[in-house]
Amino acid sequence: MKRIFGAYAYGDGPRADCWWDETSDSLQYAPFADTGRTDVAIIGAGFTGISAALHLAQAGVSVTVLDAQHVGWGASGRNGGFCCLGGGMACDAALDHRFGKAGRIAYHRTELAAVEMVAHLIETYGINADRHSRGETVLAHRAKDIAALRAHAVTVEENYGVPHYLHGADDLDALGMGGPFHGGLTVEAGFGLNPRKYIDGLAHAAVLAGARIYEKSSVSSLAQQQGGTVLDVNGHSLTADHVIIATNGYSSDDLPDWLAARYLPSQSNVIVTRPLTDDELVAAGWTTDQMVYDTRNLLHYFRLMPDRRFLFGMRGGLLTGAQAEMRAAAKIRQDFEAMFPAWRGVETAHGWSGMVCLARDMLPFVGQVPDHSGLWAALCYHGNGVAMGTYSGALLAQLVQGRTPDMPYPAAMQTPLRRFELGRFRRAVMPLAYAGLMLADR
Template sequence: MYAPTLYDRTRPIGSFWETTVEPGGWSALESHGALSSGENRPCDVAIIGGGITGLTAALHLARAGIEVCVLEAGTPAWGASGRNGGFCCVGATWLSQSALVKQFGMAEVGRFFQQQREGVALVQQLANEEGFEIDRQGEGELEVAHRADRWRSLETGYEFFTKIAGYPCQLWSPQELAERAYHSPEAHGGLHVGVGFGLNPLKYSRGLAIALTQRGGILYAHSPVQHWEQDGNLHRLHTPKGTLRARRVIIATNGYTPDDLHPAVSGSLLPAISNIITTRPLTAAELAAQGWKTEIPVYDTRRLLFYFRLLKDGRFLFGSRGGTWGDDSEADRYRQWMTRRLGEMFPAWREVEISHYWSGLLCGSRPLVPQIGQLPDDPTVFYALAYHGNGVATATWSGRAIAHLLTEKLTPSDLATPFRQPLRRFPLPHLRPWYVRGMFGLYGLQDRL
């Protein structure tokens, strides 16, 4: 859908997260390269995609003694899993809260958000059980009114999260926001939702990968699926060097799903670009100049929202919507725009050096909710996709859910109805880039009104 540079696995990502892990991959993963030339390996379950969804699903299957192999086109967590902003939180839909309730009913929407809350807890649980560090920061998540007239949306969110989702929440006046978190010309009160935290997404994802290999799972990096065929009751997944034969397959490729991977996913997903910059580490005096005193992850009330958080070493992470083409010249323009907007929102940091800038693809679906299930015409193929920019916790929960569906520990009815919407192609799928451009244009207009 976008410029080829966004899909080039040999191109440096340039994220700050890469500086926090061992260069070139961790030693426990070094022996897990591509399939050998001419190799024709059998396994029980093949998972396409080595991000949070695929790794979590594989880990739970390996724990259950099932022979599982993961095929990753790049290195583990090369996509959104290892380059997102590290917001372990809820959301996972582009439907408004009122639209969710209208379409699915209060009870199912409540279940939807309770299961996402389980996903937040599961992230920490897996890190504890498998013994790896995720650099957890802050408690909960903070939504900030970017204009005074957006206070009402915070009140609406408070009513929704307390009454329907059952979350602990607090409304913070502009003065309370300044006292507890920060001050800014674009901060006019906040809604603190007591579910979620910040983390290092690459440490988390790589931790899952190492745990998988230690549990006996097989991880093949640099192994994109180039051709998929069925031979009786077996799936043959052909990579550049070798072939994997599996009785069951899980699709866990999210925003980097090739349209030609399988007819069921062709044209059914809507990737969108998101960008992140980080500053150099800020001094205590610089933080005080902006009144910054929190590690809680923050986002604002815009439709095309900004999201930001203070990292462990004092850097400030600042994320936003990306472009709609994905080429280098557009990326350069967005870096300049984001640097300018950072200075406008946080004037005390207007001249602070930007240390890193990177981009990645998040993923939406036609029904605007995550999608977990089995193909109706082939129950040996499972999928878990489309987290709408909130994938750390939801992908973790979805990975476990799809593993439990495969092993029949769960039935589809155990999943909240929003998770169970079938895959649906977009009309005229080749026009999806223009759908994104139209969506961004509309949302930008709504943000200015």
């Protein structure tokens, strides 16, 4: 495989202390160990792959899911559990320029449809995913950011059509959002959940619908032939009429070759505290279970979970390896204590990192791989894959069947990914980019 980070990033080290793994009795699936044939082969058992498998199996399609590790091993099982609006980072001006006002609104309404799909799946399959929070709140970490939040609030009605509320600095204590913040904006779309319980519930539903899932099943090559695509899986051959690439930030530049330099993994770190007492919550002024992020470019995201543990995440890791992981853990702890000084003595025994996936044009892609008949891909959710990954998988399930989607499929998601400059050395732009973002955040 051709990946741009070192081997450590793709091993168990970064997720060794992931809290989610202790919260769900995950089913285990056997490795692929035979020659076979399937209508659709899916590489990757995360939100995208499992959602695609579920919707394909429900349609009576033979589907086989392959994961080099296990269900939810990548970002789907180690994210912050924010089911929220997002999936791209392109600003409204850029969307208007490329797709027009109608195209911009169509894309944003698709973000909302993705959140609603997750809610529907949780309800339909009775998944106990520890859902909470009434939408999402962004908090201003600087006084000057209030103006930007006011401007953003004006666009919410047009883009999403959902209730939203501006908060002054004096409102936050009453909302249970004490801290070094200067106001905020709540948008009533989205909710928090336990991503491990959610992906496990989806996988169970997919299997009951007829999908086959194989773990510890690494795909080393794809060969397109007249009778379909042949996948080399654990040294065995699997032939498929269609193949879905659903590996997102854990993709390889040569699976298929078209992916080379068209995605950029970036690290995100999370810590989780022990359960907090009522007195500790009051001391910090944080008593809400609302999911929150701040206005930084290299943002912090955090929420009080139903078991009263506090989850705190941040963007910004650049290097991999055991030492780099330790430095990232120290940095996130430092930021946590700076934001919530009352909790300086609170233990954070659980901490981990994972890869988010960026695109050159800051938009997700869902569709057929150009010039590769029968090969499909969905990736680049920019750290918001709970909803958008689920939605993209369901969308691919329809496209693979040759159906005109009965769900929104905006032009912004149909445009094939452009290559990053510097090709396989594209990581080199990250230190400079991050340095600029850190300066802008001050």
